[in-house]
Amino acid sequence: MKAVRYIQAGQPPEIVDVPQPTPGPGQVLLRVAGAGVCHSDLHVLDHGGFAHPFTLGHENAGHIAALGQGVVGYKEGDAVAVYGPWGCGHCHACQRSAENYCQHHASLPAMGGGLGADGGMAEYMIVPSPRLLVPLGTLDPVQAAPLSDAALTPYHAIKAALPWLTPDASVVVVGIGGLGHMAVQILRALTPAQLIACDIDDAKLAHAAQLGAHHTVNTRDVKAAREAIAALVGERGAAVALDFVGAQATVDLCARIVGRASRLTIVGLGGGVLHYGANRPPYGCEVSVPYWGTRAELMEVIALAEAGRIHAEVESFPLEQAPQVYQRLREGRIRGRAVLRP
Secondary structure, X not given: OEEEEEOOOOOOOEEEEOOOOOOOOOOEEEEEEEEEEOHHHHHHHHHOOOOOOEEOOOOEEEEEEEEOOOOOOOOOOOEEEEOOOOOOOOOHHHXXXXXXXXXXXXXXXXXXXXXXXXXXXXXXXXXXXXXXXXXXXXXXXXXXXXXXXXXXXXXXXXXHHHHHOOOOOEEXXXXXXXXXXXXXXXXXXXXXOEEEEEEOOHXXXXXXXXXXXXXXEEOOOHHHHHHHHHXXXXXXXEEEEEEOOOOHXXXXXXXXXXXXXXXXXXXXXXXXXOOOEOOEOOOOOEEEOOOOOOHHHHHHHHHHHHOOOOOOOEEEEEHHHHHHHHHHHHOOOOOOEEEEEO
């Protein structure tokens, strides 16, 4: 079968032939319907961090093709999403379904499928345990694939920030890409706070407005953007800032616009550094660097999608177009989320 493979840092992905896997005891074979293309993949391709080649794709959904010995609770043909961060399965964090914060992550051979282990950019993938699956119900797996990261990651960040998101508060979302366009929808579904969407691309800002953002601000001119946001949030400042870019300019912007007793959440991997000084970020500001989300939260995300409260904006492509899709992602030419169809 064809697979999109990470070879080594600094080298583009390659499409190669690999054997179709067979599930061992306790494992599940997934026939992949859709695999999301994520900016984190670009970080892996550019900077590595893994010793051996593997199949990319950490945002996956499809149908169960075969069950290994001893697997119960699922049957062949079931539509499922794959929970992406694979922990040890037995530590305190994993027992709370928070495998994204597994206490033994440093000693594990891989972070998950598509992150050290073979992922979903192939016709089939092995899921090492049924605990890493979540039923999709009536959702189309191609459309639902991004829910496992592009929706789960902002959901996890937003859920933790809910105490700050009161009706008189303002929340700023920076970066309206794969994660940011889901964050706008999740915020509108869960909170009454004033929502301000920020990006350097007017088309993405228009998309945010269509999805329910109350205000949009172009951040290409940082000084003008800061003044525009200040006019919207007033003297109190933003109660929550969610940075889905993580570049130096966006981290600095968020540190300037949050008010006292606020929450600054940095999700993006853009290489920015948060500098601390007296009252900057302001006194009482909590800084959070969340990673992915819990399996229980993925169940909640899927429930939101099934209820029609959120949906991933998907551009789908054949698996063979993976190199071109990654290039489009680098150039910012993907609306919402790109999904590869094996």
